Amino acid sequence: MNIYGALEQGSIREGVLRTLMNLRDVILKTLNDHPYLLEYADEVRNAKLRVAEDFDYWIDRSMEVLEKRGCHVYLAENAEKARRIAGEMVGSGKTVVKAKSMVSEEIRLREYLQSLGNEVWETDLGEFIVQVADDRPMHMIVPALHYSEAQVMEILKKVGIHGRDAEELASGVREFMREKFLKADVGVSGCNAFSAETGRVFLVENEGNIRLSTSLPERYIALVSIEKILPDDDLALKSVFVQSAYVGTFPPAYININEKADSQEMHVIFLDNGRKTTEFREHLACIKCGRCQLECPVFQLAGSLWGGEVYGGPTGMVWTAITEEIPEVCFLSTLCGKCREVCPSDIDMPGMIRKMREIILKAR
Amino acid sequence: MKIIQILRSRGVEVIITENARKEIERFRDAHVSQALSADERSGVIFFGGFQDKRAAGLAFHHVAILKEEDIMKDVISAYNHAKSKSDMIFASSSPSKSADIEGKLIFGMHGPKKFTVIVEVRK
Amino acid sequence: MIAPRLLSEILEKNMKKTENPLGLKNERINRWWTGEGIEKDGEWLFFTGMLYQLIPYMDSATRYLEKLETTKLQGVLTLSKIIPVPFSLIDSMVSHKMKKRSDRILKGIYRALMKSGVKVFYVPELDTYSGIILHDMGMERAFREHAETVAERLNDAGINRIVTADPHTAYALKILYPEYTGSDIQVKSYLELVRPFNAGSDGKFVIHDPCYYGRYLRISEKIRKVLDGFGVSYRDVKYSKNLTNCCGGPIESISPSVSWKIAELRIEELGKSGILTFCPICLMNLSRAGGDVSDFAEVIMP
Numbered sequence: 001m002n003i004y005g006a007l008e009q010g011s012i013r014e015g016v017l018r019t020l021m022n023l024r025d026v027i028l029k030t031l032n033d034h035p036y037l038l039e040y041a042d043e044v045r046n047a048k049l050r051v052a053e054d055f056d057y058w059i060d061r062s063m064e065v066l067e068k069r070g071c072h073v074y075l076a077e078n079a080e081k082a083r084r085i086a087g088e089m090v091g092s093g094k095t096v097v098k099a100k101s102m103v104s105e106e107i108r109l110r111e112y113l114q115s116l117g118n119e120v121w122e123t124d125l126g127e128f129i130v131q132v133a134d135d136r137p138m139h140m141i142v143p144a145l146h147y148s149e150a151q152v153m154e155i156l157k158k159v160g161i162h163g164r165d166a167e168e169l170a171s172g173v174r175e176f177m178r179e180k181f182l183k184a185d186v187g188v189s190g191c192n193a194f195s196a197e198t199g200r201v202f203l204v205e206n207e208g209n210i211r212l213s214t215s216l217p218e219r220y221i222a223l224v225s226i227e228k229i230l231p232d233d234d235l236a237l238k239s240v241f242v243q244s245a246y247v248g249t250f251p252p253a254y255i256n257i258n259e260k261a262d263s264q265e266m267h268v269i270f271l272d273n274g275r276k277t278t279e280f281r282e283h284l285a286c287i288k289c290g291r292c293q294l295e296c297p298v299f300q301l302a303g304s305l306w307g308g309e310v311y312g313g314p315t316g317m318v319w320t321a322i323t324e325e326i327p328e329v330c331f332l333s334t335l336c337g338k339c340r341e342v343c344p345s346d347i348d349m350p351g352m353i354r355k356m357r358e359i360i361l362k363a364r
Numbered sequence: 365m366k367i368i369q370i371l372r373s374r375g376v377e378v379i380i381t382e383n384a385r386k387e388i389e390r391f392r393d394a395h396v397s398q399a400l401s402a403d404e405r406s407g408v409i410f411f412g413g414f415q416d417k418r419a420a421g422l423a424f425h426h427v428a429i430l431k432e433e434d435i436m437k438d439v440i441s442a443y444n445h446a447k448s449k450s451d452m453i454f455a456s457s458s459p460s461k462s463a464d465i466e467g468k469l470i471f472g473m474h475g476p477k478k479f480t481v482i483v484e485v486r487k
Numbered sequence: 488m489i490a491p492r493l494l495s496e497i498l499e500k501n502m503k504k505t506e507n508p509l510g511l512k513n514e515r516i517n518r519w520w521t522g523e524g525i526e527k528d529g530e531w532l533f534f535t536g537m538l539y540q541l542i543p544y545m546d547s548a549t550r551y552l553e554k555l556e557t558t559k560l561q562g563v564l565t566l567s568k569i570i571p572v573p574f575s576l577i578d579s580m581v582s583h584k585m586k587k588r589s590d591r592i593l594k595g596i597y598r599a600l601m602k603s604g605v606k607v608f609y610v611p612e613l614d615t616y617s618g619i620i621l622h623d624m625g626m627e628r629a630f631r632e633h634a635e636t637v638a639e640r641l642n643d644a645g646i647n648r649i650v651t652a653d654p655h656t657a658y659a660l661k662i663l664y665p666e667y668t669g670s671d672i673q674v675k676s677y678l679e680l681v682r683p684f685n686a687g688s689d690g691k692f693v694i695h696d697p698c699y700y701g702r703y704l705r706i707s708e709k710i711r712k713v714l715d716g717f718g719v720s721y722r723d724v725k726y727s728k729n730l731t732n733c734c735g736g737p738i739e740s741i742s743p744s745v746s747w748k749i750a751e752l753r754i755e756e757l758g759k760s761g762i763l764t765f766c767p768i769c770l771m772n773l774s775r776a777g778g779d780v781s782d783f784a785e786v787i788m789p
Contacts, residue, residue: 003488003745004557004744007744007745007748013752018466018467019467022463034405034406036405123474124464125462125464125465125473126462126464129464129465142463142464143464144464144465145467147465147466148466149465149466152465152466165468166465166466166468166470167468167470169465170462170465170470170472170473171472173473174472174473174474177474178474181474206458206460206461206462206473207460207461207462207474207475208421208473208474208475208476209473209475211417211420211421211454211474211475212418212421212422212474212475215417215418215421216418216421216422233443233447234440234443237439237440237443238440241406241439250406251406251408251457252408252457253456253457253458253459253460253461253475254454254455254456254457254460254475255408255454255455256417256454257452257453259451261414261452263414264414297732297733297735297749297752297753298745298749300752301745301748301749301752302745328488328491329488331488331491331624331738331741331742332488332738332741332742332745333738334698334733334735334736334737334738334746335623335737336698336702336732336733336737337698337702338698338702338730338732338733340702341702341729341730342730354623354625355625356625357624357625358625358626358627359625360491360625361491361495361624361625361626
């Protein structure tokens with residue numbers, strides 16, 4: 001489906017607006033009650049931009065720390081290399097449980113591991129719904145926001161999960177997934193923030209699926225896109241705090257600070273995929289909270305269908321430019337500036353979208 | 365203590381006692397963890413250890429014992445306090461939850477449906 | 488979506504020809520001042536940027552482009568050297584009522600400034616389109632060239648203070664011109680200069696803040712003080728001031744259909760009646776989506 005299909009359908013619009021209504025006041029109240037989060041946001045932005053100025057140094061440092069701690073570490077320049085590496089670690093005939101991760105979408109990891117003959121499960125409820133529906137995540141944090149309860153009911157029937165309401169469906173999914181968690185050979189996660197000081201992988205969540213995906217299997221693979229690197233633990237923790245505040249789920253029910261455990265094999269894949277050399281460097285301060293998506297008028301109509309193959313909305317426009325190519329639909333932005341206004345990192349997305357237009361027109 | 369209000373407001377059972385040992389008798393079916401620290405402002409509670417992390421993740425009911433003196437003024441102090449005592453830090457602040465189906469909030473998604481914090485105050 | 492390259496070519500040609508994006512001669516569309524007894528000299532040059540004058544034509548052009556948006560024809564047009572938008576046709580489609588309304592708004596702003604004791608003057612030959620759409624489209628070189636031409640003309644005429652009528656022109660002149668041309672002319676929106684007078688306004692309004700006033704220029708609070716001063720009765724919706732929602736107008740030429748849907752979204756929040764705004768683009772787009780919209784100048788019309 002393209003943007004025009006989305007406009008006709010209306011369910012994306014309903015879902016985005018519903019999510020926005022549910023979260024916007026919570027976000028404002030959180031920031032009002034916890035004003036220090038604004039300072040954290042500033043510190044995180046500055047630290048990320050500092051790291052982005054010298055990725056080579058920070059990647060080296062991170063890899064060294066991880067190796068010392070007994071992890072297997074890899075650096076993938078592009079999506080294909082990253083999925084190959086992950087594929088070699090997983091092999092075939094395995095059960096893989098996955099935490100929701102936009103970076104894994106970026107490298108099409110689930111599809112690739114499935115093509116090698118593995119059973120791969122998205123364990124986040126929303127992402128699981130999207131997987132079963134054979135759809136794409138419509139928002140970075142709330143991937144299934146475009147489905148109604150009744151639609152989810154229909155979708156989940158495909159995997160034998162039945163229920164009359166959200167509560168029953170969720171409980172069906174819990175049961176279904178519990179079995180997968182317990183038999184899983186490999187756990188895969190992305191990373192919300194990475195500490196170059198200690199090699200710890202910070203992940204926030206509310207469901208508890210990441211905790212189980214990353215601690216139960218004997219083999220754990222963390223996919224870390226290089227802009228997640230922060231100099232130390234404190235900044236990484238601040239980063240995940242800010243992220244959860246700006247998406248309206250503060251504090252996160254769970255913070256996982258993953259590191260090498262004696263009884264677990266841990267692999268860390270660093271992914272570049274256009275980040276090191278991008279001219280949109282300021283955007284590497286994005287913490288992917290997805291707040292700009294909900295607030296953007298074009299996203300409110302078309303969700304992530306306004307974007308590239310993976311990322312959509314204002315932040316997604318720039319992420320697409322960094323990891324794929326500049327999307328021509330960037331001309332649909334009204335440059336109203338709402339994205340920058342609500343961004344915890346004050347990223348000049350309208351400015352970058354204009355820059356993209358300039359590049360597209362110059363290439364004629 | 366501000367943290368008590370905060371935790372209760374998000375569906376966490378909070379018990380205040382001078383003797384936590386006596387209280388845990390009641391929670392035989394739950395997984396009980398010793399909390400390492402907590403952030404007064406956000407109600408985030410830190411724990412440590414890989415086995416405890418797995419067990420706490422799998423449990424239907426997670427019970428934390430938190431000593432008053434381990435409650436810190438902010439999340440960074442709380443984290444560093446926890447780090448000084450253990451490795452493999454993890455944190456919880458509420459029962460497991462999800463709003464992924466039409467924004468409807470449900471508890472006990474993949475983790476504990478119930479989260480109890482026993483705050484042990486000084487005698 | 489209209490092919491961006493096609494649109495940029497049209498814009499560039501038109502701008503070269505007439506200094507405005509629709510290829511219409513300024514002398515023809517800029518008639519609001521006739522019979523107004525304008526001052527030829529003073530402290531503040533009134534600079535309309537032609538945006539109010541252009542909206543009746545933009546409205547017609549948008550209706551034409553809307554038909555073009557979903558056809559395959561535009562692919563063919565991109566390759567041809569013919570300008571595909573029949574401007575003579577558009578001209579004949581333009582509503583006289585809208586032209587009159589635009590003129591009335593500009594008269595209103597000018598008179599309000601006079602009545603406020605601002606020493607305002609108007610020189611039609613100096614007034615022209617700011618070029619803002621070139622900037623928005625990423626046509627950097629074209630924008631710079633146009634901005635330099637305009638800035639030089641203003642400089643040669645010895646202008647050092649400008650008062651603008653709309654937020655897009657205000658932003659272009661106040662923020663972009665200094666950056667692109669080094670111009671140091673002082674620029675203010677008329678809303679920053681008007682002093683309350685007894686305007687006898689009635690009615691209750693809901694405010695739609697233009698994005699450029701709410702975010703880019705941050706004068707929403709000031710605007711409310713002006714409204715209070717005039718005794719205008721108004722309410723704010725949740726998404727107002729720096730969090731205001733877009734009317735969809737800026738993409739009306741690249742995608743009339745998406746633009747229109749955005750306006751509908753905004754109308755859902757504002758309600759259809761008594762919308763008060765301060766921008767010709769918002770006025771046009773919210774009206775197109777069924778809103779009953781007034782421009783501030785119409786409310787305080789001296």
